[in-house]
Amino acid sequence: MSSLASPRNLALLLLPVLIGVLYGPALQRCVSVLGVFRAPNSTVVENPAHLIYIPDTTHCEDLHYYAPANVLFSACADAAETRHGWFPPLTIFDDPVAASEATGSIRVIGAATHKAQRLTLEDFKGPLIPHGIDVVEDPDADKVPAVYIFVVNHVPNPAYVEWKRSSAHGQTPEPTNKSAPRIDIFHHLLGASSARHVRSVQHPLIATPNDILAVSPREFYVTNDHHYREGAMRIAEDVFAGATWSTTIRVLLEGAHDDDDVRANVALTGLHNNNGLGHGNTSDQVLIGSAVSGTMHLATFAPREGALEVRESIHLDSTIDNPTYFRDPYATPALDRSGYVNAGTSNGYKVVESAKDPAGLDGSMVWVTRPQGTGWDNKLLFQDDGSRIRAASVAVLVAIEPALEAGQRKAWLYVSGFVSKNILAVKIDLV
Numbered sequence: 410m411s412s413l414a415s416p417r418n419l420a421l422l423l424l425p426v427l428i429g430v431l432y433g434p435a436l437q438r439c440v441s442v443l444g445v446f447r448a449p450n451s452t453v454v455e456n457p458a459h460l461i462y463i464p465d466t467t468h469c470e471d472l473h474y475y476a477p478a479n480v481l482f483s484a485c486a487d488a489a490e491t492r493h494g495w496f497p498p499l500t501i502f503d504d505p506v507a508a509s510e511a512t513g514s515i516r517v518i519g520a521a522t523h524k525a526q527r528l529t530l531e532d533f534k535g536p537l538i539p540h541g542i543d544v545v546e547d548p549d550a551d552k553v554p555a556v557y558i559f560v561v562n563h564v565p566n567p568a569y570v571e572w573k574r575s576s577a578h579g580q581t582p583e584p585t586n587k588s589a590p591r592i593d594i595f596h597h598l599l600g601a602s603s604a605r606h607v608r609s610v611q612h613p614l615i616a617t618p619n620d621i622l623a624v625s626p627r628e629f630y631v632t633n634d635h636h637y638r639e640g641a642m643r644i645a646e647d648v649f650a651g652a653t654w655s656t657t658i659r660v661l662l663e664g665a666h667d668d669d670d671v672r673a674n675v676a677l678t679g680l681h682n683n684n685g686l687g688h689g690n691t692s693d694q695v696l697i698g699s700a701v702s703g704t705m706h707l708a709t710f711a712p713r714e715g716a717l718e719v720r721e722s723i724h725l726d727s728t729i730d731n732p733t734y735f736r737d738p739y740a741t742p743a744l745d746r747s748g749y750v751n752a753g754t755s756n757g758y759k760v761v762e763s764a765k766d767p768a769g770l771d772g773s774m775v776w777v778t779r780p781q782g783t784g785w786d787n788k789l790l791f792q793d794d795g796s797r798i799r800a801a802s803v804a805v806l807v808a809i810e811p812a813l814e815a816g817q818r819k820a821w822l823y824v825s826g827f828v829s830k831n832i833l834a835v836k837i838d839l840v
Contacts (some may be wrong), residue, residue, distance in 0.1 A: 435650055441726055442703035443758040449772030449794035459836035461523050466516060466832040468492045469825045471541045471731050472803045478599045481518040481823060484539030484560045489767045491538060492828060497563050497588045498540060498619060499764045500639045505565035505573050513537035515558060515604055520807045523834050533606035538563040541620030558595040558604060559621045559629055563588055590618050614658045614673045620731055622686035622695060627662040630676060632683045647701050655683045659715040677717040685731030696732035705732050705751055723785050727774045728757035730802040738808050746839040748779040752801035752824055760800055764828050770795030775804040775824060790837060791822055798833040800826040
C-alpha cells in the first residue's frame with residue numbers, strides 16, 4: 410500500500426468531503442442569509458406621495474400597531490451619538506457616560522396621519538436607551554381606554570460609567586458587566602400626550618434583553634439574544650448556528666414596585682440568536698425571530714410554568730429581527746392577505762461594524778409569509794439599498810380600505826431600523 414493510500418492520508422482526503430456533506434448546506438445557508446454575495450437593491454416607488462419619511466423618528470428599533478386606536482407605538486433613541494456610541498446588542502460600549510444621560514422617548518404614530526407624537530414621560534428619571542417594546546391593553550381602564558407600554562432599556566452599569574469618568578480608569582480594573590439592562594413599564598391613556606412610568610424591572614435572568622412580548626400588565630416574556638456580551642465567544646454565537654445558547658425568559662410581577670416581587674424562569678432555550686418576539690395569528694401563538702439564522706419560529710404556550718414550545722420554523726433568505734403578524738381586516742373567503750411580516754438586512758455580515766458609522770449604508774429587505782399548500786410562501790415585499798431605510802429591524806402592515814383605492818388591495822408598510830434616521834411608510838400592493 411502506498412503512503413498516499415494509507416489510512417491516515419485517506420482520512421485527511423475524506424475530511425473535506427465529510428465536512429462538506431455534514432456542514433455544506435448549513436454553510437451555504439449562512440452565506441445566503443448574511444448576504445455575503447448579495448448586491449443590495451431598491452424597490453421602485455413611482456409615485457412620490459406613496460413614500461413618506463415620518464419626522465422625529467430617529468433610531469426606532471421596534472414598532473407595534475395597536476388596531477383599536479389605529480396607531481403605532483415605537484421607542485426611539487433619538488440622538489445619533491447615543492446609538493452609535495452605546496448599544497450593547499451590537500457590542501457598542503464606547504460611551505457609557507453619554508448613555509447615562511440619554512433621553513430616548515416613546516412615540517405614538519397616527520396610521521391615518523403619518524405623524525409622530527413624542528410622549529412626555531412622567532415620573533421617569535432615565536436614562537432611556539430603548540430596544541424592543543410591546544403594548545398591551547389595560548383591562549382595568551375606566552372611562553378612557555389605556556395601554557401599558559413595555560420597553561427594553563439598555564442602561565449602562567453605573568460602576569462602568571464611574572470607571573470611565575475616573576481619571577485613573579487606566580490603572581483600575583474594568584467592570585466585568587458594562588451594562589445593567591432593565592425593563593421599564595409605562596401607562597398611557599390613549600389620546601393623551603404623556604405616559605406615566607409605572608416601574609422598572611431587573612432580574613439576573615434578564616441579561617442580554619432584546620425584545621418583549623406582554624401577556625398582561627403583570628406577565629411578559631423577554632428574549633436574551635446572546636449568552637456572551639462581547640468577545641470571541643460572542644462572535645461565535647453570531648456565525649455558528651449550533652450556538653443555541655440564547656434564552657427566552659418568562660417574568661411575573663407579583664407586587665407593585667419592589668424588585669423582590671419579580672419571579673422569572675427560563676421559558677425556552679435551544680434556539681440560535683432568538684431576537685424579536687411577536688403576537689401570532691391566534692391568542693396562544695408566539696413568534697420568535699432567530700436573527701442571524703433568518704428563521705421565524707412559531708411557538709405556543711405550554712402548561713409547564715409558562716414555557717414556550719416551538720411548533721414550526723420558517724426559513725427566510727435574509728437576517729430577520731422583530732416578526733409581526735398582519736391580520737387582513739378586509740379578508741374574504743376568496744381573498745385573504747393575512748400573513749407574517751419580517752424585516753432584516755440584505756448584507757447582515759456588515760452590520761456590527763457599520764452600525765458604529767452614522768453615515769453607513771445597510772440595505773433592508775421585508776418579507777411576507779403565507780401558507781401555501783402544506784408549506785409556506787415567502788414573498789419579498791420591499792427592499793432598499795440603505796439610502797431610504799437603513800438596517801430594517803421591523804415592518805408592520807396597515808391595510809387601506811379597498812373603497813379608497815378603487816377596490817384594489819393596498820396597505821401602508823411601515824419600516825424602521827435600529828440605526829435608521831426615520832421610520833419609512835410606503836404604500837404597497839397587497840400581493
